[in-house]
Amino acid sequence: MLYTGKGGVGKTTTAAATAVCAAARGKRTLVASADAAHSLGDVLERRLGPHPAPIAPRLDALELDARVEMAQHWGRIRDWLVQVFRYQGIEDVVAEELALLPGAEELTTLLAVEAHARSGRYDLIVVDCAPTDSALRLLTLPEVARGALRVLLRVQEAVTRVVTPLARAVVPVPLPDAAVFRDVDRLLYRRLRALRRRVTAPESSVRLVVTPERMIIDEARRTFTELSLFELGCDAVVMNRLLPPEAAGEAFFRDWGRLQEERRREVEELFAPLPVLPAPLRDDEVTGLVRLRAHGDELFADAPPDAVLCRSEGVRFRRDDAGHFLELPLPNAERDALDVAKLDDELIVRAGPRRRALKLPRRLVGLGLASARLEGGRLVVRFARGAEA
Amino acid sequence: MRVILLTGKGGVGKTSLSLATALGAAARGHRTFLLSTDPAHSLADAAGAKIGARPVRLAERLVAQEVAVLEELDRSWAAIQSWLRELLRDEVDELVADELLVFPGLEELISLRAVREVEATGEFDVCVVDCAPTGATLRMLRFPDALRIFMENFFDLERRGARLLRPLIERVRGARRLLPREEFFDAFERLYRDVEDVRRILLDGARTTARLVLNPARVVVEETRRSFAYLSLYGVATDAVIVNRRLPREASEGFFARWAEREREEMAEIEGAFPIPILHAPLFPHELVGLEPLRGLAAAVYEERDPAAVYTQARPIRLRKRGSRTLLEIDLPGASKEEVDVSVRGEDLFVRVRDAQRKIALPASVAGRGVSSARLSDGVLEVVFEP
Numbered sequence: 092m093l094y095t096g097k098g099g100v101g102k103t104t105t106a107a108a109t110a111v112c113a114a115a116r117g118k119r120t121l122v123a124s125a126d127a128a129h130s131l132g133d134v135l136e137r138r139l140g141p142h143p144a145p146i147a148p149r150l151d152a153l154e155l156d157a158r159v160e161m162a163q164h165w166g167r168i169r170d171w172l173v174q175v176f177r178y179q180g181i182e183d184v185v186a187e188e189l190a191l192l193p194g195a196e197e198l199t200t201l202l203a204v205e206a207h208a209r210s211g212r213y214d215l216i217v218v219d220c221a222p223t224d225s226a227l228r229l230l231t232l233p234e235v236a237r238g239a240l241r242v243l244l245r246v247q248e249a250v251t252r253v254v255t256p257l258a259r260a261v262v263p264v265p266l267p268d269a270a271v272f273r274d275v276d277r278l279l280y281r282r283l284r285a286l287r288r289r290v291t292a293p294e295s296s297v298r299l300v301v302t303p304e305r306m307i308i309d310e311a312r313r314t315f316t317e318l319s320l321f322e323l324g325c326d327a328v329v330m331n332r333l334l335p336p337e338a339a340g341e342a343f344f345r346d347w348g349r350l351q352e353e354r355r356r357e358v359e360e361l362f363a364p365l366p367v368l369p370a371p372l373r374d375d376e377v378t379g380l381v382r383l384r385a386h387g388d389e390l391f392a393d394a395p396p397d398a399v400l401c402r403s404e405g406v407r408f409r410r411d412d413a414g415h416f417l418e419l420p421l422p423n424a425e426r427d428a429l430d431v432a433k434l435d436d437e438l439i440v441r442a443g444p445r446r447r448a449l450k451l452p453r454r455l456v457g458l459g460l461a462s463a464r465l466e467g468g469r470l471v472v473r474f475a476r477g478a479e480a
Numbered sequence: 481m482r483v484i485l486l487t488g489k490g491g492v493g494k495t496s497l498s499l500a501t502a503l504g505a506a507a508r509g510h511r512t513f514l515l516s517t518d519p520a521h522s523l524a525d526a527a528g529a530k531i532g533a534r535p536v537r538l539a540e541r542l543v544a545q546e547v548a549v550l551e552e553l554d555r556s557w558a559a560i561q562s563w564l565r566e567l568l569r570d571e572v573d574e575l576v577a578d579e580l581l582v583f584p585g586l587e588e589l590i591s592l593r594a595v596r597e598v599e600a601t602g603e604f605d606v607c608v609v610d611c612a613p614t615g616a617t618l619r620m621l622r623f624p625d626a627l628r629i630f631m632e633n634f635f636d637l638e639r640r641g642a643r644l645l646r647p648l649i650e651r652v653r654g655a656r657r658l659l660p661r662e663e664f665f666d667a668f669e670r671l672y673r674d675v676e677d678v679r680r681i682l683l684d685g686a687r688t689t690a691r692l693v694l695n696p697a698r699v700v701v702e703e704t705r706r707s708f709a710y711l712s713l714y715g716v717a718t719d720a721v722i723v724n725r726r727l728p729r730e731a732s733e734g735f736f737a738r739w740a741e742r743e744r745e746e747m748a749e750i751e752g753a754f755p756i757p758i759l760h761a762p763l764f765p766h767e768l769v770g771l772e773p774l775r776g777l778a779a780a781v782y783e784e785r786d787p788a789a790v791y792t793q794a795r796p797i798r799l800r801k802r803g804s805r806t807l808l809e810i811d812l813p814g815a816s817k818e819e820v821d822v823s824v825r826g827e828d829l830f831v832r833v834r835d836a837q838r839k840i841a842l843p844a845s846v847a848g849r850g851v852s853s854a855r856l857s858d859g860v861l862e863v864v865f866e867p
Contacts, residue, residue: 097490099699130699156848306491306522338735343728346766375738457554 092397093290094329095220095314096300097307101331104377104386105300105370106219107134111380112387113396114150118214120397121207124154125200125220136379143207147380151213160199198283205286215397296326296399299365301358303333303351312361316450319406326400328362329390330355335371360446364420366400406449415455415474419447424465431463431472440470481599482510482606482788483681485716488693489703490612493724495522496768496777497693497761498610503771504778504787505606506542512788513598514544516610517591521546523610528770539771543604547591558667588612590671592678599681606788685717689790692754693722696746702841705753709841712797719791721754722781723747725763752838755796755811797840804867806846810838813859822854822863829863 094106103124110122121143124131131154132139135146143151201218208216289295297318299311311328318325333355339348359367370390377386387396394400407418421429421442430441436456440447461475486498495516502514513535516523523546524531529538533548588611598607682688690711694704704721711718732740750758761781768777778787785791798809812820812833821832827847829840850866 098703099489099491099695099697302491304491305525306495309522310490335735341731341734341736343731343765350767374735376742 092215092295093218093220093297093323094300095297097310100300100302100307101370102300103130103134103219104383105298105329105331105390106217107131108377108383108387108390109396110150110152110215110217111147111383112391113215113217114147115384115387116396117149118397119149119212120215120217121151121153121213122217123152123200123204123207123219125204125218131219134378134383141203155200155203160203201290202282202286205282205289208289209285291322291324293324293402294399296324298327298329299325299362300329300331302331303354303358305354308354308358308361312448313450315362316406316452319408324399324402325362325365326402327366327368328358329368329370330358331370332372333369338372361448363447364401408452413473414461414476415458417449417451417455417472417474419449419470419472420468421465421470423468424470426465429463429465429470431460431470433460438472442470481604481687482790483595483609483688484606484788485609485611485682485688485690486693486722487611487690487707489700492693492695492700493761493768494518494612494693495526495610496774497691497722497724497781498608499523499526499771499774500778500781501691501787502542502544502606502608503539503775504782505608506539507775507778508786508788510541510605510788511603512542512606512608513604514538514542514608514610515594515598516544516546517549517588517594518610518612526769527774545594547594549587549591552591552593589675589678592682593674595681596677683715685715685793685795686790689717689719691720691722692718693724694750695725696723696743696750698742698746698749701746701749701753705839705841708754709797709843712795712799717793717795718754718756719793720757720759721750722759722761723750724761726760728762731763731765749839752836753840755838756794757791799843799846802864805852806849806865806867808840808842808846808863808865810840810861810863811859812856812861815856815859815861817856820854820856820861822851822861824849824851831861 092109094102094109096102106122106124110120114120122131122135124139131152135152137144137146137152139152139154141153141155143153146152201220204216204218207213299314301307301311315325333351334344334348338344339351355367355369368390370386373382373386377383390396409416409418417438419440421440424442428441428443430439432439433451434448436451438449438451438455440449455474458474458476461473463470463472465471484501486494486501488494495518498514498516502512506512514523516531523544527538527544529544530536531538531544531546533546533551535543535545538544592609592611595607595609598604692704692708692711694700708718708721727736727740727743759781761777764773764777766773768774781787794811796811800807800809808829810831812831815833819834823830824842827842829842829851831838831840846865851863852866853864855862855864
């Protein structure tokens, strides 16, 4: 179970509360932080390290030192990049920064978590994911890199045999050697693919954490689309920091209370069919096992905290000769009451009283709508190719 | 032209403060242009006015525009993308490829090109930019360096090579699409020049400064400290920090009493972490939508100050290289040797001066290394890291 959302929305607290609650209800649980700025230890009020430490009965927790993990997996690739940059007279500090792939840290952490998932020692693994989508993006590297890499390896062979002596004379840059390619190969093919299989499996899901703020909600919508695109299933939205009645009742916060009710309805519409789990703002930070347990119990009520709450497929994208298609489950929708339009980077779907607005992947933003029809409870939207648009 | 970049984590109120800054500058008599380069535009929503991809007049002496990021990107990136897409064709779906071909940060940097266009009109004194420079954007500031390597070393070779090798390679099955076409090289060259232009503007500390917007909440402060370190590292001057949504006294009792206390702790933290001017904005009892409420915000933040002034040109934290060692210089005016204590924990450098502790975020490349020496002379603390 991957919790994701922008930094500061209460992701870590929610992840910890879920884990504490699941363990208390009998599940063997591991909670891991994949966020470089670790705060899991603060929330659990324990010092955590890179190995699972027992926190409570059936509950282990860990915080990985991404740097150590990084050196293991990316070391050689990084060294080569640093060498290239340094060769060009870029100061070392900057060269080293440049050589850190965005998202690599988080991804490395996920790789380490995958090893624990494989161990079979846990019923549930809760991951507090970094507030960035680059890690998720990197998950598709295996497919992306396959082609490029296959070609590169072939080129590499040719280069070593024929061109290198020549190239070294002409190109004053160190060429990557076979070890670099081998590392890339091992990392991408075996470990990343295993990880990808794990996170796209039906027993895995992503939960989005939001607060009742416009920017935060917008950002989560984009993540939601990206996740669908990368075939990672979301099963719930946690709406955090809702002002409880005693706070919304204070004169100063009356308007904010009204506004958040609106936002909550919006989130329910925007992320349908995902269930929205409301979590109140507390009068202080939620830390320690007792408070986390209470927070988790209120969040899940009677639902099992480890369950995948929604198996709806969500949005699907596909392509054939006729163009790009977007498919959206719309159970019970009627054709007469259906209206589909594209507005800037969003697809607006009105089905009777329900309205959904979906952020589109970049590729589709530039295309026009060709057709939209209902097929067995699903809305199928076709996008026009260039000239048709 | 004065350029003010308002940056910060999403959700801290960056857009409202950009509008407030621009309104304040215009009210002071500066001809002001307000630009949003954040791909998730919210300028129009916050202003309660129509603002789009074309410049519109928002108030007296104030023009605003939301950069059409995707179009901008296409303009310079399309040819390069189509080649990369070709490369990936059999491996991933086109949709996925397109999302992947967006280099984190490049998008935002490219849209900063609009600043150059505002400057070229010669009609404005101040340009306020509502942008989202995350670590990735700042990294892209060094993109020209990486590109230059390409340009100077591979480029001519590849260009010539592509021409020479094409007939040969076209015979190898599947290899043909790997050879980039002329358009690709032209596009690359254009992109390089554009980024170079943006960089020239951003790194000119005499007129361009960043203002970091944050809320007094721990996670936000932590991340903003990191942005501050990266801005320093990449050479962008930061002339103020704006602490937004401070709990006003009437909201600090009852339910929020404990939160108000936490806020006081965070304020101490903020003062230690940002040795530059700190401005304050309260939480208002309602959402700030529309020009009038935003003028109220401007008055609260800037009071008697001119929002367009450069508040400080100091770079209180500098990262340098000496031989194989990285060293960090920190201005500590008035401190004496006996009063200073330095230590590293995780990704932070802790500097204790008398009773005040300062926590400085370290860039990833030095984080985790030990300190080999620390020396104080003439009010400057020099910390040398192990190689």
